Amino acid sequence: MFLSEILHNFELVKLNLTIRQGILLLLIVFGLITGGVTYFTVRYFWGLDVEKEYLDDRDDMVILASQIETGLDRGDEDPFRFVEATALIQAKDENFSYMLRDSAGIVVSPPFMAGKKIPIKHFEARTKDGFGGMARVWGYDCFVIFYPLSHHPYELVAVYDYNYVFGDEARTLRVFTFLMLGIFLAVALLTWFWLTPVLESSFARRQRAEDELRVAHDLQQKAVTHDFDVDPRFEIHAELRAMKDVGGDIYLCGSLGEKLFFTIGDVSDKGTAAAFMMFMLSSFIRSRVQEGVSLDVLMGEVNRLICKNPEYEMFCTLFMGFIDLDTLEMEFCNAGHTRTLIDGEFLAQDPQLIAGIVPDYVWHTQKLQLHHGAGLLLYTDGVTEARDESRALFGEARLQAWMKQRPAGTSCREDCEDLLQTLASFRGKAKQNDDIAIMSIKIK
Amino acid sequence: MKTTITEKEGIITIAVSGELDTDTTQAFRSEAEPVTQRKGVNVELDFTELEYISSKALRVLISLQQQVIAGGGTLKVTNVQPAVQEVFDMTGLSASLIKD
Incomplete structure (x- = not known):
């Protein structure tokens, strides 16, 4: 009124x-x-x-x-x-x-x-x-x-x-x-x-x-990982800048003995329903990963979970990955999420459907060999779709350029904060228009 | 964002120009729905002049398509420009939404 x-x-x-x-x-x-x-x-x-x-x-x-x-x-x-x-x-x-x-x-x-x-x-x-x-x-x-x-x-x-x-x-x-x-x-x-x-x-x-x-906002904050100091063999940090009206950006990470698990995703739509869905997904993924389920199976389960509630018209982009800390082999599964940057280059991946649309869609995993010192940047579309005052998009090119010019030896936390700062100065007086989640991983 | 709706030989074409992002999808939806709610329509979304689509806007495309299919019709996207194509590819929606 x-x-x-x-x-x-x-x-x-x-x-x-x-x-x-x-x-x-x-x-x-x-x-x-x-x-x-x-x-x-x-x-x-x-x-x-x-x-x-x-x-x-x-x-x-x-x-x-x-x-x-x-x-x-x-x-x-x-x-x-x-x-x-x-x-x-x-x-x-x-x-x-x-x-x-x-x-x-x-x-x-x-x-x-x-x-x-x-x-x-x-x-x-x-x-x-x-x-x-x-x-x-x-x-x-x-x-x-x-x-x-x-x-x-x-x-x-x-x-x-x-x-x-x-x-x-x-x-x-x-x-x-x-x-x-x-x-x-x-x-x-x-x-x-x-x-x-x-x-x-x-x-x-x-x-x-x-x-x-x-x-809902508290739920979202509680659903994401806060403890990043889990294993000396890698460094990891993530930041979430949620909008006031609550969105559904999500990230999780954790060590499973010999493997590092990490995921980042974006439940479409805003509001309480998206936040609850995201909270549910986060608990579900957490427990299923600990039970040792494989990524493609897990993605299928997540998909069916979202498809159960078609009235909300939700879907979810989700990138999940394991890094084997002995062999440094990364196994990942991507449901329509933004392209992960590895050492400044976009990860080559097969296009696969976003989760929550087709109940019986089958995802497959891909593999990539990493090396010591490799740096990964995962992000949600709040980063690439940030707009400046003239409504220009931040875009993948600027993000890639940002990653390439990062000096060596910075911590993951510093990288996340610097990217947030870069986005803020790019936006200028324009307001943040979407949730922003960033995750930076560095193999030692 | 601007839409133009034309009907020719049983195919309804909705030409979308400008940008489909969080701010404009709702307007697009309410302009397209009078068409997609009809029974057994064949709808083509002409994206020749669409410069940008956010992944959030895809949700609307999908539910519009589901609406049309439920009414016994079809909905396909045509003339997708490279920048928009990228979003379709990234989300794996090219196969189901874009007309060959």
Whole structure:
């Protein structure tokens, strides 16, 4: 799911929050934004409407005298903070005067914040005909407008009743406020009770899939040989660079007294099924080799094992070999696997089918005489099919060239690591596209 | 990877150009399957312009072939270029897949 992808890769995961905590955090941020937008919209439009509609066409009062004291006068940190305003106003009829006394408002408009409203706390009527009062910037009842002069001090222009002036606008803006609150609540509830469970289950599914892959990945790592220090008459080392999504590259080696057994293979397909198949093959081959079964028979058995599960559409390329440590004769059987390099030359071999396709196919073994000091390189197609940024293949030629230029006397481990390094620099910024397994053998 | 499907004298030819690798095999499969799922079809995969095939992609060729055979038809690969031929040889699939 797209959203869960984003959230999964989002910082929240790194902060180690649960999904509920993350959503709560997002909702709080969303609430603050909605609240802020509502507050500033209300303030902005409220002030403007008043200024436009009511300031010029009042003929129900006369301002006799006015005075304002701002922060500037008092030397406050915020010089424009409105502190006190007094006005002497003559109302043209008694009703207006009375209304003013009950809830008067003075709206302020200094040059830098046109339309800003400043509620005042207290307004005192003095006489029947006119009144003066003190307005404090506090409370919520009244509003003040000052019109900017070219410079300080500001002049008090009008005194309006809050409800009288703002009735309609107040209602509109109240509706707007409730609408915003409603939208916020709707989004919050929907997110909390619908989206959160959906995300949680999608996360859980993903987590399960990852766990499964991790198990498969561990299986793959456990299935291959790790102990290479088996016999002083030869040196052997192998490396596996498995992809995250689990593939099926495999290698095994071990000493059987007078013989060295080694195998490398690649179960096609990725994912858990391939890893399990590869794990099963590795245990099967291990035990059958120890029982002394011959390579062609073993290959047939492996083939039938894979063919038993046709629904997975799997197949396996596999190279198996014995080296007799007395005579240095190598016997090998290759089911469609990549061509082994011996001292920089490709091993000549009969083409034989990959395992897992034809249940009754019969493989045969071939023999080759090795010599002391011979070096073998076995690899999976992740090596030759590695691609660089321009999608060019690493290919057999580069691999052969690499082997030919290796200095004499390097250890098998160094060779494997150098090849991995070579592949990494060949790829450059391109990503590894397949499992890579490498096995290097040197006869002493 | 690009496929062109033509039908002539009872043989359906699917010409594949470009590269068949891990990234493109799935697309190839879904383009070829409408043909291979039909009963008793004779399919030829024309690889004249196929520059590269990964061994993973062979799996798809094999299952397509099995699909066709199950429906009583045939599937063969023709005009294989040397680089691709090498992969077929290495995996021992030349005999069963490539048309003589």
